[in-house]
Amino acid sequence: MIDVSMHSIILPLAFPLIAGLLCLFVPRRAGQFAAYIALIAMAVMIVLCWPLLTAAPQIYDVNRWIHLKLDALNRFFIVATVFFGLIVTVYSLGFMKGKVRLGEYYGYLLWTVGFSLIALLANEFILLLIAWGFLGLLLYMLVGIGGFSAAGAAKKSMIIIGGSDAVFIFGIALFWQLTGTTRLDNAPIMLHGARATIAFFAIIIAAFAKAGAMPLHTWVPEAGKHGPASVAAFLPASLDKLLGIYLVTRATTGLFVLGGHFHTLIMFLGAATIICAVMMALIQHDMKRLLSYHAVSQVGYMILGIGTGTALGIAGGLFHMLNNALYKSALFLGAGAVESKTGTTDLDHLGGLAKTMPITFLVCLVASLSISGIPPLNGFASKWMIYQGIVEYGKNGSWTWIVWLIVAMLGSALTLASFVKVLHAVFLCKASPEVKRKNITEVGPGMWLPMAALAVICIITGIFATRLPLRYCIFPAVPGSDAFAGTWWAGPATIALVAAFIIGGVIYLISSVRKARTCPTYIGGEIMDTAVISDLPQGKERSVEVTGTAFYLTIRELPVIKSFYSLADKKMFDPYDLGAKIVFYGVGILRKAHNGVLPLYLTWFLAGALLVLGFVLTVPLK
Amino acid sequence: MDYLILIFQLIIFPGFLFTAVIGLVISWVDRKVTAKVQMRVGPPLLQPFYDILKYMIKETCVPEGASKIFFLSAPLFGFAAVNVAALIVWQSIIHPQAAFMGDLVVVLYLLTVPALSLVLGSFASKNPLASIGGSREIKLIMAYELPFLLAVLVPVIKTHSIRLADILGAQAAVLAPSGILALVVAIVVMQAKLALVPFDCSEAETELTGGALIEYSGPALGMYKLTRVMLWVVMPLFVMVVLLGGINLNNGWQGILAGIGKYVGLVVVAVLIRNTAPRVRIDQAVRFFWGKVTFVAVAAAILALMGY
Structure with missing residues (x-):
């Protein structure tokens, strides 16, 4: 256990923010230069943050608003965040090379790391909320770098994450009203009564949306498919999981004391997330989208465990x-x-x-x-x-x-x-x-x-x-x-x-496998590649192919499962689309009131004036 | 030194050699009984041993364009897993009270690896028929895993432990109603895990001409056969440990005889089913496992929760 001084804790928070700012000023033509800044910055961050892994828990009271706490829970989150930042940066050197907006890309990457560290270390809800808000915004920017096709995905992520952030603020307000403090480390409160319950679920909603747990998962497949693969690997796959699960852990073990039914409910959500998301993953045709559904499904395990x-x-x-x-x-x-x-x-x-x-x-x-x-x-x-x-x-x-x-x-x-x-x-x-x-x-x-x-x-x-x-x-x-309650000697x-693998290898070695011969694949007694399937011109010929995307059609066509899939196809389980439908329905009603005919507008005006008048008259004067 | 003992246990007793020999003898029993059912004479006792040796000297063909290393090493994954599973299950029978290497969950996961290695090997074959066979195998895994989990969790519901020692120790002499239902489910699933008729849709000689194994020959094919032969030992033993009280070695020859009786009983049931049932289509198999079999398994779990 080592004690970490206040400077050594502030430095890794400020450093990526400054380095990220530097990246934004890199001219477009020299975009790759930003990559090197980011790489050096991430390497420095690893060096700065590595000692935190064995650091003694401590509170850092910088001022009224910047109140940090390092403890056994968040210290490994910090190291993990920086580690994944480094991995993604190294990968991006090759992956993003030659693409546009590199300065922005690396700048946002560094800021994401910086704000994540602030969110993890914050012992003050207001600070956590500010960092959380920035992270949502940065997710929008990073997914949007994927180009034109990513715009819709970025918007969807922004609306779901941003909407859940609003709920989060409401939850924190209730929490403050209940406890009189916005510190995270005061004694946990019992979860009974409406206010405590709503505050708890508001915080859980923010965490679930960030981690991508059902039913707030629907931004993950979109962002994962359309965003750059490196962003998908960094945000929906690793960092957003870390942050969301961090908040779930804090809420269920530090902020609130849960009763039996709440455990059941959370475990239900976790189990539902596992099974529904994996069933969706089974039928996907796009690798990144399939992986994203697994990014959702795996959150279910974490939530179930916690x-x-x-x-x-x-x-x-x-x-x-x-x-x-x-x-x-x-x-x-x-x-x-x-x-x-x-x-x-x-x-x-x-x-x-x-x-x-x-x-x-x-x-x-x-x-x-x-x-x-x-x-x-x-x-x-x-x-x-x-x-x-x-x-x-x-x-x-x-x-x-x-x-x-x-x-x-x-x-x-x-x-x-x-x-x-x-x-x-x-x-x-x-x-x-x-x-x-x-x-x-x-x-x-x-x-x-x-x-x-x-x-x-x-x-x-x-x-x-x-x-x-x-x-x-x-x-x-x-x-x-x-x-442990079980036995596993890894x-x-x-x-x-x-x-045992080597035994098999030895059996191979003493057998005839060394003289293995390569031979063409036969199908129906003919060599597969030349078997005449259709007489089409050069370059358009089709051969016998099984790509694998149709493997699970058998499962898809099963009685009960079929109806679930068709509901999912209609996006009936997507709160984003359902919300959009409700909003557009409401807008449609309001739109009917705007027909451009002046007398109708005058009628609305008059009705409004009468309402105001009525209200003023009925309110008793003091 | 501990590791030397471990390696000995793995290779000689009760791991690879011991299990493989029993498995080969049992596969002779299978073939003999099948022959009797079909009014044939059947092979001599040593025929399965000759067959394995024959695989080892036959030529190996690797399909063009396939990754040679992956194609040839795919069978070894399943072989390795079944060896370790055999070791864990045997140890839980020989030393019922000592914790060894893995618990129920570990064995369950290890027992899916042979099927997985068959699937990966079939995919590496670059043959459409193999791909179809492999996809059937993985669908079969999805299908039978649900009722199988429910069945083997019946003792977990009763003991609240996933250690094999606790599960073995808690089993009463007389089977409980939940245990009987779970055993029925386990026997049906065993049929699929051993790729026997009616659930051999991944190999389906008549329509897929061997399916998953179509491109395999020589030692690599022999490795799959050897793995399956060992599964003939491990699967029934695992079902016995979880649901039938294992083999009681402390009871002298009576206990051992009773254990052998249980094992042979399970094997004979499997052989009889395979000789009297026709092969089902894969969608029928999935429907069967997720429907009727799961229904029985859920009933077993509910009975266990109620204490029966």
Whole structure:
């Protein structure tokens, strides 16, 4: 434990803001110069923030408004934020090269890091709110950099996040009215009575919208698909999860004391998020959109874990948040690599990249297995903790836990199913004609190094879960979470798995596999590539192709599920679209009153004047 | 030193060799019973061993344009996972009170890996028929996982623990109603996990000519077969540990005989189903698992919650 001085805590907050400002002044022609400023700034930030990981909890009272607190919970959030900032910046060097508005891009990236740190450290709701508001705005700007097609997505994100921010302000006002303070670290208040309940849900709504939990998730798929892949990897996939889950954790463990029903409700929302989002992911045709639905689905696990209120569940939820940020940003960066080489992320127009982009394939494979919870990767370790948290929660006598447990475990299988589809359509199946025409090669080291680093960390944090991430980040933040209720020896199990793999390899070596021969694929007794399917001119011929996008039509056509999908197609579960429908309906009524006929306007005027007069006359004078 | 013991346990006893030999003998039982049902004589006892050896000397073909390393290593993932699953399940039977390596959740997740490795291998084959077979396999996983989870969680509902030792220790001598329903569900799911008729739609010789395995030959195909043979041991044992009280080794030869009886009983049921049922379509299978089987599994879970 080291004590961190006030200067060493203010410096990492101010530094990215200043560096970001510098980036904005970089002339357009020398855009890449901004990238180097951002890279240096992020590297400095890592050095500045790394010591915070083992820092002693402390309060920094700068003035009335800037009131910071470092504790066991937010210190690892800070390091994680800066780490993902660095990864995305390194990746962007190659990915964003040659694109326009680079100065803005890197400036906003740095500001996002700066404001996130302020939001995480703030011990004062007003300060938190200001940083939170800026983050929403920066998300809008960053998604908007994706170009013309991203404008709608940026607007949608802005409206959902901004709207939830308004609710957040209302919640804080109620909280202030209840407690007389806007500090975050005063004694938790009991959650009974209407005001406390509304204040709690207002804060939860802000957190859910930021993290992308249902029903406020609908901005994530849009932003993930249309925004640049690096932005998708940084914001909806990792940083917004960190912030949203941070606020959920603060609200459920520090600000309020929850009763049994609130736990049930939050766990219900978490479980619903898992299953609904993963069902939507199954049927997507676009890689980035599919990944975004998983970014939503994974939040469900975190919320479910934290909602249990047990030490193991909360710790599992937080650990899952870190793990999700790792594999999900790896996947988004992988999608970005695919996009930068092929020009598309449409699953129907890809394929065969396993051979031409082997590193991207390996990264996506590891991340896919990790998100599906295959032991011994990190996704398994955190899910396993969440399951234990749910079982512990079940000891209180309620029956709902079994539903949450089943949903969470089934969600894992469905996640696996949808990632198998991605691996098939992008990497393993036959290359589509579009891909064949291009001479695809692996992306440069500037892009694959950050991806590979994330994949390697996924493996390490899985195998050494209790020794590294849990020990330094999670256990100190959640007391009592190191007493597991199950058995999982990640280290010996990995050794056993590797040893068994080697046995298989040895069997291969002593067998005839070394003399493996490459031969063409036959289908129906004919060589597949030359089998005559149709007589079309050169360049337009079709061959036997299974892209994988239609794999789950069987599931889609099942009786009950079919009607859910058709409702989802009509956007009946999207509060944004529902809200828009209601607003436009209301506007339509008002529009009828504006027909441009003068006598009608005079009538309205007169009616209004009469109303005012009536009001004035009925109010008693003092 | 501990790791040396671990490696010994993994390779010799009770891991790879022990499980594989039992599995090969059991696969002979399967073939013999099938032959009797079809009025044939059936193969000699050592035939499954010869078959595995034959795979090892046959030529390996890798499809053109496929990633050779990935195509050949895909079977090894499933093989590795089934070995470790075997080790954990056997250890929970041999030393019921000692915690070893993994709990119920770990075994459940490890047992999905063989199917996953089949799917990835089929996708790496670059053959449309293999892709269709692989997609059927993954849909089958989605379908049977829901009732299977419900069934194996029945003892978790009763014990509030996911440790295999606690689950084994809490099982009464007489099966409870919830346990019987869960066992029925587990037997049906086992049929799908072992890719037996009526749920062999991923391989479907008649319409997909081998489907997921269509491009595999030689040692790589042998590896899949070996994995499946080991699953013939691990799956019934896992069901026994979770729902039937495992094998009681403290009870002398009676306990061991009773254990063998349970195991052979489960295997014979699987063999009889596979010889008397026709193959279902994949949508029928999904509907069956998410409909009827899940209904029974939910009933089992509700009974368990009520204490029956």
